Amino acid sequence: MAAATQKPIDLHTWGTPNGWKIPIMLEECGLPYRVVPVNIGKGDQLAPDFLAISPNNKIPAIVDPDGPGGQPITVFESGAILQYLGRKTGCLYPADERARVAVDEWLFWQVGGFGPMLGQMHHFRIHAEEKIPYAIERFSTESHRLYGVLDRRLADRDYIADTYSIADIAILTWAKHHEKQGIDLATLPNVRRWLDTVLARPAVKRGLAAI
Numbered sequence: 001m002a003a004a005t006q007k008p009i010d011l012h013t014w015g016t017p018n019g020w021k022i023p024i025m026l027e028e029c030g031l032p033y034r035v036v037p038v039n040i041g042k043g044d045q046l047a048p049d050f051l052a053i054s055p056n057n058k059i060p061a062i063v064d065p066d067g068p069g070g071q072p073i074t075v076f077e078s079g080a081i082l083q084y085l086g087r088k089t090g091c092l093y094p095a096d097e098r099a100r101v102a103v104d105e106w107l108f109w110q111v112g113g114f115g116p117m118l119g120q121m122h123h124f125r126i127h128a129e130e131k132i133p134y135a136i137e138r139f140s141t142e143s144h145r146l147y148g149v150l151d152r153r154l155a156d157r158d159y160i161a162d163t164y165s166i167a168d169i170a171i172l173t174w175a176k177h178h179e180k181q182g183i184d185l186a187t188l189p190n191v192r193r194w195l196d197t198v199l200a201r202p203a204v205k206r207g208l209a210a211i
Contacts, residue, residue, distance in 0.1 A: 006066060008032040012050060013060035014040050015211040017115065017173040018078045022060045024169050024207030025082055029091035033062075035210055064088075079111040082166040092165045099161065106153075106160045106167035110174065114150070117142045118174050118181050125182060140182060147183055147191060150175070154190035158197070172198045 009026065011033045013019040026033045038044045038059045045057045054061035054076040062081055067073030075081045083104075086093025094100050121139035124132060150171070153160060160167040175195050178185055185192040198204055 006032055008034045009065070010034055010036050010063040011060060012036045012038050012053065012062070013211060014038050016040070016059065017119075017177065019059050019211060020173040020208055021078045021169050022062065022081050022085075022207075023210040024173070024204050025085050025092070025166065027203035027207040027210070028169070028201075029085060029089045031085070031089065037211070077111075079107050079170065082107065082170060086166050092169070094163070094165070099163075102161040103165045103167045107170050109149075110167070110170040114146050114171060115174050117146055118177075121181055122177070126180065143181060143183065147175075147178075147188055151188040151190045154194045159194070164198070168194075168198055169204075172204070 009031060011022055011026065013022060013035065014037060023033070023035065038050060040059060044050065045054070045059060050061070051057060053063060053074040056076065058076070060078055060081060061074065061076040062084075063072060063074050064084075065072045073084075075084050083093065085091070093103060117139055121136070121143045124135040124139060128135075150160075159165065160171060172195060175191065176199060178191075178195075185195070
């Protein structure tokens with residue numbers, strides 16, 4: 001747990017799958033933090049003040065007043081923030097190299113594939129003014145494939161990398177929206193069991209409610 005006197009981390013975020021990852025991690029690690037809402041519907045992510053800490057104009061981003069050497073540090077990109085907080089605290093990010101490689105593999109699987117593909121599928125199925133069959137089919141097919149990969153991974157283990165880690169946090173915030181993505185968990189029993197387990201964690205509930 002963090003010391004009671006530690007200054008809170010400023011968390012610039014919004015209620016999206018990527019945006020929920022960091023409050024969950026902060027809750028799991030017991031770190032004090034303050035949510036700074038970035039309303040992406042109103043274009044807050046384009047403001048110069050936010051650009052100064054997130055050069056890609058994307059949430060989330062953090063400002064940690066107690067960074068390396070006791071100096072403030074800004075970190076953007078959800079995967080990088082999860083790794084940073086894991087190294088900072090030793091929480092949910094193993095020190096053993098073999099175990100850490102397994103966590104990193106699945107963290108990168110999420111940020112490089114699972115999240116982007118589901119995001120595109122969600123966009124073309126629900127938000128796009130023009131329903132383009134080719135785009136819907138393309139991203140739906142790949143999203144179903146990725147869910148299949150996840151289900152097979154969870155067939156013989158409780159968590160993505162054997163023990164609960166930042167990889168689970170990264171993936172769960174996307175998988176919790178499976179219904180909107182057109183994914184039926186009845187065909188993915190291992191994903192369903194895992195998702196029910198992680199969503200029941202008190203810190204996960206607090207993190208999801210923080211935004």
